[in-house]
Amino acid sequence: MAPVAMVVAAMPAQAAVTLSYSGNNDAAFELGGGYLAVTRGLPTVNNNALVPTERAVGQVRIGGNSYTRGLHVPNASSGEPVPVGTGVVNALTNYAPLGGGSTLPWVNGSPVEFSIVRTGTTVTYSLGVGPGATTWSSTKGYYGDINAFVLRARSGTNGGIALSDLSYSDLMTTNQALASLSATNATAINLYEGVVGDFRLAGKATLSWTGQRPNGSNIAAQIKLIEMPVSAIPEPATWAMMIIGFGAVGVSLRRKGARATA
Structure with missing residues (x-):
């Protein structure tokens, strides 16, 4: 009797991260009646389901006669997520970034490189290359629980913002290309899930405007590193x-x- 050949199906390669939500309205995404609360069943704090999941936020935005940028992390005012999964009660961008951020001028329409990296329990955010480039770093135990991230871009009436050349890499995947994100007089939001272990998210941020330079948060983008409850993923x-x-x-x-x- 001829031996029977055994055929073993190869396991498909696992994607590093997957886009699980894309939208253009903050309320429809994160407030009490939105996607996170209703579809994913996340609890809300101050009628917001995203706030308690935030662990670190890298931000770029127009500000006065310069630009502000930096890494926002939990603190005594915003709340520390201890035990893990609770504690943060206000959006991290409501508080000053580490070191007060930086104040080099944006060049209208000129892309600026950025990256945000998690190595063990340390998060490092870098913006710019060469002279003027700035890096912020923070180490907290709960950074090891980051398992998803939100990319958000917003601009007012006389400006636009684009996050382009986006790539994600981890110990298993190298340079997974992610969809670009842009907003002109609008908001754009993408939620990615499946973050495991050490990772690097990189891209370019381009801020542009017509007429007088805008100020405040008229043009802004955030990379929000979050911890989605395990039951939701x-x-x-x-x-x-x-x-x-x-x-x-x-x-x-x-x-x-x-x-x-x-």
């Missing part, structure tokens, strides 16, 4: 077990049907 292994379970039920039902027919 089915793990790949969980999906695999569910699929196997459904398959077993189907086989059982077919066998019962065959016996009934016989």
Whole structure:
């Protein structure tokens, strides 16, 4: 009898991160009646479901006669997420960034490189290259629990902002290209999930305007590193077990049907 060849199906490569939400309205995404609260079942703090998930935020924005930029992290005022998953009660960008940020001028329409990296329990945010480039770094135990990130861009009536050349890499995936994000007199939001282990998110931010230079947060973008509750993110292994379970039920039902027919 000839030996039976065993065929083992190769496991598909796992994508590093996946785009699970894309929208253009803050309220529809993060407030009490929005996607995070209703569809994903996240609890709200001050009628906001995104705020309690924030662990670190890298920001670029127009400000006065210069631009402000920096890494915003939890503190005594915004709330520290201890125990993990609770504690943050106000958006981190409501508080000054580490070191007070930086005040070099934006050049209208000129892209500025940025990156945000998680290594163990340290988050490092860099903006710019060469002279004037700035890097901020913070180490906190709960940075190890970051498992998703939100890209948000917003501009007022006389400006625009674009996050382009976006790439994500981790210990398993190198340079996964992500969709560009842009906004002109609008807001744009993308939520990515599946962050595991050390990672690097990089890209370019381009701020542009017509007429007088805008100020305040008229043009801004944030990279929000968040911790989505585990129950809200089915793990790949969980999906695999569910699929196997459904398959077993189907086989059982077919066998019962065959016996009934016989």
